[in-house]
Amino acid sequence: MIIDLDLILSFANPIGAFVFALSGGIVAVRNKMDIFGAVVLAIITAVGGGTIRDIILNQPVFWLYDAVIIWCAIAGGLMAFFLHSFVDAFKPIRWADALGLAIFAIAGAAKTASLGHDPLFVVIMGILTGTGGGVLRDVVANRDPLLLKEEIYATAAMVGAGLYAALHFSGVPEGWAFAAGGLVAFVLRGAALVFGWHLPKSQL
Amino acid sequence: MIIDLDLILSFANPIGAFVFALSGGIVAVRNKMDIFGAVVLAIITAVGGGTIRDIILNQPVFWLYDAVIIWCAIAGGLMAFFLHSFVDAFKPIRWADALGLAIFAIAGAAKTASLGHDPLFVVIMGILTGTGGGVLRDVVANRDPLLLKEEIYATAAMVGAGLYAALHFSGVPEGWAFAAGGLVAFVLRGAALVFGWHLPKSQL
Amino acid sequence: MIIDLDLILSFANPIGAFVFALSGGIVAVRNKMDIFGAVVLAIITAVGGGTIRDIILNQPVFWLYDAVIIWCAIAGGLMAFFLHSFVDAFKPIRWADALGLAIFAIAGAAKTASLGHDPLFVVIMGILTGTGGGVLRDVVANRDPLLLKEEIYATAAMVGAGLYAALHFSGVPEGWAFAAGGLVAFVLRGAALVFGWHLPKSQL
Numbered sequence: 001m002i003i004d005l006d007l008i009l010s011f012a013n014p015i016g017a018f019v020f021a022l023s024g025g026i027v028a029v030r031n032k033m034d035i036f037g038a039v040v041l042a043i044i045t046a047v048g049g050g051t052i053r054d055i056i057l058n059q060p061v062f063w064l065y066d067a068v069i070i071w072c073a074i075a076g077g078l079m080a081f082f083l084h085s086f087v088d089a090f091k092p093i094r095w096a097d098a099l100g101l102a103i104f105a106i107a108g109a110a111k112t113a114s115l116g117h118d119p120l121f122v123v124i125m126g127i128l129t130g131t132g133g134g135v136l137r138d139v140v141a142n143r144d145p146l147l148l149k150e151e152i153y154a155t156a157a158m159v160g161a162g163l164y165a166a167l168h169f170s171g172v173p174e175g176w177a178f179a180a181g182g183l184v185a186f187v188l189r190g191a192a193l194v195f196g197w198h199l200p201k202s203q204l
Numbered sequence: 205m206i207i208d209l210d211l212i213l214s215f216a217n218p219i220g221a222f223v224f225a226l227s228g229g230i231v232a233v234r235n236k237m238d239i240f241g242a243v244v245l246a247i248i249t250a251v252g253g254g255t256i257r258d259i260i261l262n263q264p265v266f267w268l269y270d271a272v273i274i275w276c277a278i279a280g281g282l283m284a285f286f287l288h289s290f291v292d293a294f295k296p297i298r299w300a301d302a303l304g305l306a307i308f309a310i311a312g313a314a315k316t317a318s319l320g321h322d323p324l325f326v327v328i329m330g331i332l333t334g335t336g337g338g339v340l341r342d343v344v345a346n347r348d349p350l351l352l353k354e355e356i357y358a359t360a361a362m363v364g365a366g367l368y369a370a371l372h373f374s375g376v377p378e379g380w381a382f383a384a385g386g387l388v389a390f391v392l393r394g395a396a397l398v399f400g401w402h403l404p405k406s407q408l
Numbered sequence: 409m410i411i412d413l414d415l416i417l418s419f420a421n422p423i424g425a426f427v428f429a430l431s432g433g434i435v436a437v438r439n440k441m442d443i444f445g446a447v448v449l450a451i452i453t454a455v456g457g458g459t460i461r462d463i464i465l466n467q468p469v470f471w472l473y474d475a476v477i478i479w480c481a482i483a484g485g486l487m488a489f490f491l492h493s494f495v496d497a498f499k500p501i502r503w504a505d506a507l508g509l510a511i512f513a514i515a516g517a518a519k520t521a522s523l524g525h526d527p528l529f530v531v532i533m534g535i536l537t538g539t540g541g542g543v544l545r546d547v548v549a550n551r552d553p554l555l556l557k558e559e560i561y562a563t564a565a566m567v568g569a570g571l572y573a574a575l576h577f578s579g580v581p582e583g584w585a586f587a588a589g590g591l592v593a594f595v596l597r598g599a600a601l602v603f604g605w606h607l608p609k610s611q612l
């Protein structure tokens with residue numbers, strides 16, 4: 001069975017948008033934004049990474065022709081606003097966030113590979129798609145860039161996108177390469193959460 | 205009489221750019237930037253929202269073929285720098301800012317509608333165009349995102365752009381839809397300023 | 409001898425990327441980011457200005473078809489991370505940064521002029537290309553926008569790009585216009601560093 005990239009993305013994009021929108025909405029509530037600010041920050045977080053990717057790749061912005069993605073982001077923002085104490089206490093939200101990171105990193109890598117770019121750019125655009133929305137969220141909310149500081153966050157995106165690229169350029173079917181890359185990114189990020197893994201810092 | 209969108213925008217864009225440039229220049233002066241920083245921040249504030257809109261819509265950036273817009277932004281930045289104490293004391297500046305918000309929100313919505321996009325995107329691009337410049341200003345100046353926190357700011361852009369979209373898609377002539385949407389956005393923002401209206405925040 | 413713009417840029421872009429990546433990596437180390445954060449911030453600093461330029465000019469992003477630029481940025485980030493105390497003590501780094509500013513400002517101006525834009529936009533895009541990466545670096549690292557505050561920084565980009573534009577539109581060969589503009593930008597920034605020159609600030 002051939003699994004088509006467009007089919008994969010038609011599921012992956014709305015799911016990733018929803019879970020990232022939750023995280024954007026929670027940051028908005030903590031920053032004492034009103035309901036509208038929560039929805040705006042949720043949308044920025046949900047579609048920011050993919051938007052930068054598409055602009056750099058000179059492709060149509062992915063959500064401009066697929067309103068479902070925006071509705072999923074709005075739903076995530078509203079859910080974070082109204083069910084804040086529930087969502088926040090619900091620790092597995094960090095796992096949902098890890099899922100979003102994994103999905104968007106591989107989605108970004110796969111889209112870049114499908115346009116014929118080199119492996120280096122496939123990996124870079126995977127990192128950018130997976131982490132860009134969170135960076136925009138932190139920049140707009142005037143927070144320190146947590147994603148760049150946290151344990152094995154962008155690194156998980158890089159490893160997952162790298163595995164996807166290795167499989168894709170070896171001729172492995174798209175569905176398998178996508179699943180393997182996403183799984184590795186998710187497990188690596190999850191392990192970092194569970195075991196508190198982190199990379200070395202420079203000795204000052 | 206048919207009022208053409210291009211004609212409306214040829215007036216709306218320079219006026220909106222000038223009033224937003226004033227606000228950017230004032231923030232620069234308060235942040236102790238020099239005269240050059242004031243002009244740069246004024247330009248970013250004046251054209252930021254429309255630039256992001258045009259990039260996402262894959263259209264030529266609106267000021268790249270209309271130097272008048274840039275000159276209006278430079279004039280606004282210089283005026284804020286040299287007449288700072290006057291402009292700042294001149295309380296109606298907040299009303300000029302509300303005018304800029306209203307103009308750019310409807311201009312962004314109208315441009316998006318003219319490209320054949322759905323109402324959802326017309327409203328979103330209206331909000332983005334009206335508020336994007338101010339968000340960029342606050343991000344570059346490392347301030348909290350006031351526009352997302354303030355009373356009925358982005359909300360006024362949303363309501364105005366929504367009314368414009370409703371009228372536009374009902375077949376109302378462009379001039380009337382533009383005027384009605386802009387008026388409602390301006391009045392709503394003005395009422396929020398006068399009466400201190402705000403939206404509910406999440407109970408933490 | 410005719411010196412071709414593409415030839416100039418094939419040298420200027422990697423050199424500029426490397427020296428700017430050093431500055432991005434140093435900021436990352438000071439912000440206690442890990443090795444991966446240092447490389448990401450180095451890449452953002454190195455290619456940020458040119459990326460915004462190319463997106464606004466609706467041109468292919470310059471590093472997407474030239475992997476050497478990205479490798480130079482990665483090398484700069486790693487060098488800053490591992491040799492931090494050496495690089496930081498090595499005061500001439502500020503001169504390397506001034507060199508990057510000069511190179512990128514004129515590269516941005518030259519690319520814009522080659523597309524047939526007016527002198528106003530040639531100068532603006534020169535400023536944007538020279539300073540954009542540093543602004544993105546400071547925004548992502550949640551620092552005050554040093555480049556807009558520092559003595560004669562963006563101003564040096566403006567003067568250099570302005571001289572380039574004057575020579576280019578007077579028919580001076582591209583190689584001479586590029587060299588003269590870059591030299592003036594570098595010397596002006598250097599003089600500001602040595603003598604502590606700065607522009608007037610508004611009297612509050």
